[in-house]
Amino acid sequence: MFRRRRTWAMLGALAAIPVLIAVAVRLTNGGRAGQGPAFLDRITENGLFVVLTALVLCTPLFFPLTVGVVAGDSIAGEAGLGTLRYLLAAPAGRVRLLLVKYVGTAVFCLAATAAVVLAGTAAGLILFPVGEVPLLSGDVVDGWTAEGRILLVGAYVFVSLLGLAAIGLFISTLTDVPVGAMAATIMLAIAAQVLDALPQLAWLHPWLFSHWWLGFADLLRQPVEWTSFGNNAVLQLGYLLVFGALAYGRFTTKDILS
Incomplete structure (x- = not known):
């Protein structure tokens, strides 16, 4: 996978997002409080907020797009190329x-x-000064402690994507057309977030794999609140087990013709 130019192009595009945010804020002297994504107005005060702003932007859109491409191509891509039979x-x-x-x-x-x-x-x-960082709880921590919190947030986001990866793998076993599997995975990620935004479906929200995607704000408090991390991990594990079993059931009984 990492020998493909497509993979490195997607990683490069993701890496460019925080750089573009930082450059834009630097050239415009920052944003107004309450406008734009979370943490954007704090970047000029401390450069570490660039990472948090980028994660807020990437989690609901850019991460699902790229993960959907990789997961949807996992099995269907081999079938589309005619190499799946030889692998098996x-x-x-x-x-x-x-x-x-x-x-x-x-x-x-x-x-x-x-x-x-x-x-x-x-x-x-x-591009920006780095010093003590104010947490959402009002406490102030030094730069190294703040970087540790950012790594925790990164771990949270990584765990959040594992359920979507399992869904994409299952969809990839249903077709020999990788583009279709990619599109279906991405559309499911978008649909889940749309459903999560509807208050009329509040009973459904805790079961949506995207429900806890932006819950990492609890990691930026003092002391750290682990409830959302635990809920997110359990939810993603549930999706992994269910769609992993579905992928196993489908793939082990599927006739491989290509």
């Missing part, structure tokens, strides 16, 4: 192939999150 002819077997494809997608989720965190940190350090 090897002693590896179908179950091992599914596991390897999911692990590869999970590694991409980690790389995507790391690209935004590292690029945002570098851009913030270069």
Whole structure:
């Protein structure tokens, strides 16, 4: 996967987002309080907020787009290229192939999150001052402690993407057309967020895989509030188990013709 130019192009595009945010804020002397994404108006005070602003922007849109491409292509891409039959002819077997494809997608989720965190940190350090950081609880921590919190937020975002990766893997076993699997995965990510925004469906919200995606604000309090992290991890694990089982059931009984 990491030998493909497409993978590096997506990682490069993700890394460019915090850089563009930092440059735009630098050239315009920042944004007004209450306008734009969360933390945007604080970037001029401390460069570490570049990372947080970029994660707020990337989590609902850009991460699902890129993860949807990788997950949707995982099995369907091999079928579309005509290489799936040859892979299964090897002693590896179908179950091992599914596991390897999911692990590869999970590694991409980690790389995507790391690209935004590292690029945002570098851009913030270069273009803005860095010092003590005020937390959402009102407490103030030093730069190193704040960077540790940012890494926790990155871990939170990484965990948030694992459920979507499992959904994409399952959809990828349903078709031999990778573009269709990619589009379906991305559309499901968008649909889940739309449903989560409707107050009439409040009973459904806790079951949507996107419900806790932006709950990492609790990690920016003193002391750290772990409830949202735990709820998010349990929810993503549930999606992983359910759609992993569905992918297993589908793929192990599927006739491979290409």
